Each structure stands twice: as C-alpha cells, then as structure tokens.
Amino acid sequence: MATISKNTSSSLTHINSKGEASMVDVSEKPNSVRIATAEGYIKMQSSTLSLIESGGHAKGDVLAVARIAGIQGAKQCSQLIxxxxxxxxxxxxxxxxxxxxxQRIRICSRCKLTGRTGVEMEALTAVSVAALTLFDMCKAVDKTMTIEGIKVLEKKGGQSGDWQRD
Incomplete structure (x- = not known):
C-alpha cells in the first residue's frame, strides 16, 4: 500500500495519512471573500444553434432553463460531490x-461567497449542469451534441491566493 504524506503542498487534501477519503477541516481557516469562474462548451449542429438563438425551440427558452439549472447545480454541489x-x-x-x-455555446459561471473554503467546485458544477440541461432539452433535435472544455478559469481569495488560467 502506498504511503500518503500529511498536508504538504503536493499532497492530496482529501486523503488522510492512512490513505482514506477525508473531508478537509476548514474550521481554523479565516473567512475571506472567495470567487471562482469556470467555463465549458456545448457543441451542436448549426440548425440547433439557430433554433436556440431564434427562440423557436418547442421547449421554450432553453437558455433560461439552463441558467436556472446551473444556479441550482452550484447550490447542490455538496450533495453531488x-x-x-x-x-x-x-x-x-x-x-x-x-x-x-x-457551432457552440460557451457557458460561463461565477460563484462567490465569504467563507473558509473555495467555490471552484460550485462554479464547475454550475457549468456542467447548465450544459447537461441544454443537452437534455435539445437532444430530440440533435443527438450529435458534445460537452467539452469544462475548466476553472480563475479563483480569488483564500490562503493560496489568486490564480488565473493562462
């Protein structure tokens, strides 16, 4: 069995010294404003994109529904991960x-709080759930859609400071 080092900058934070999954204790961290931005894309046929853009989809305003789903996804992140x-x-x-x-839609999310832990996972979940909702709502007219490129673009706040993707 591999040994896992304790709390070094290169160690996994969700694994304890015995190699077991462990929720990080953030109770001693100071509160700070934390912000994370993430993006992803859903690629589709031009005709599907036109249908969404014109508002002519039989299911209504798919972007409005996907926006609400993404917000709900961020709020439910701890239930999913x-x-x-x-x-x-x-x-x-x-x-x-x-x-x-x-032939795609860029989905961008931004999550913010004042707290002891970052919001990168919430931002990623918002993008993911919004993309999945768009897929679900459009799959009857386009089975070839792909979801791709989901990533954190930026994070601000916390002990490790600010970070931005090049």
Missing part, C-alpha cells in the same frame, strides 16, 4: 455566449 463542504453562496451567475462560427 461527496467531500465538498455545504456552502452559503452569496452569488451564482451563469451566462451564455452563442458562438455560431464554432
């Missing part, structure tokens, strides 16, 4: 950018 802390989010924003030249 076993070792995530339940967080009192102060802001969840989900935006869409239709990119017809690339």
């Amino acid at each position: 076993p070792l995530c802390h339940p967080l009192a989010l102060s802001k969840v924003q989900v935006d869409f950018e239709i990119q017809p030249d690339n």
Whole structure:
C-alpha cells in the first residue's frame, strides 16, 4: 500500500495519512471573500444553434432553463460531490455566449461567497449542469451534441491566493 504524506503542498487534501477519503477541516481557516469562474462548451449542429438563438425551440427558452439549472447545480454541489463542504453562496451567475462560427455555446459561471473554503467546485458544477440541461432539452433535435472544455478559469481569495488560467 502506498504511503500518503500529511498536508504538504503536493499532497492530496482529501486523503488522510492512512490513505482514506477525508473531508478537509476548514474550521481554523479565516473567512475571506472567495470567487471562482469556470467555463465549458456545448457543441451542436448549426440548425440547433439557430433554433436556440431564434427562440423557436418547442421547449421554450432553453437558455433560461439552463441558467436556472446551473444556479441550482452550484447550490447542490455538496450533495453531488461527496467531500465538498455545504456552502452559503452569496452569488451564482451563469451566462451564455452563442458562438455560431464554432457551432457552440460557451457557458460561463461565477460563484462567490465569504467563507473558509473555495467555490471552484460550485462554479464547475454550475457549468456542467447548465450544459447537461441544454443537452437534455435539445437532444430530440440533435443527438450529435458534445460537452467539452469544462475548466476553472480563475479563483480569488483564500490562503493560496489568486490564480488565473493562462
């Protein structure tokens, strides 16, 4: 069995010294404003994208539904990801950018709180759930859609400081 080192900067934070899954104790960390931004894409046929953009989809405003789903996803993150802390989010924003030249929609989320742990997982979950909702609502007209490129773009606050993807 592999040995796991304790709390070094390169060790996994959700694994204890015995190699067992463990929720990180954040009770000693100071509260700070924390913000995370994530993005992802859903690629689709041009005709599907046009249907969404024109508002002509039989299911209605699919972007509005996906926005609400993404917000709900962020709020439910700790229910979905076993070792995530339940967080009192102060802001969840989900935006869409239709990119017809690339036959896709860019999904961007921003999560914010004042607390002891970051909101990267909540931002990623918001993007993921919004993308899945778009897929669900459009699968009857386009079975070829793909969800791709989900990643954290930026995080602010906390002990490790600010970080931004190049």
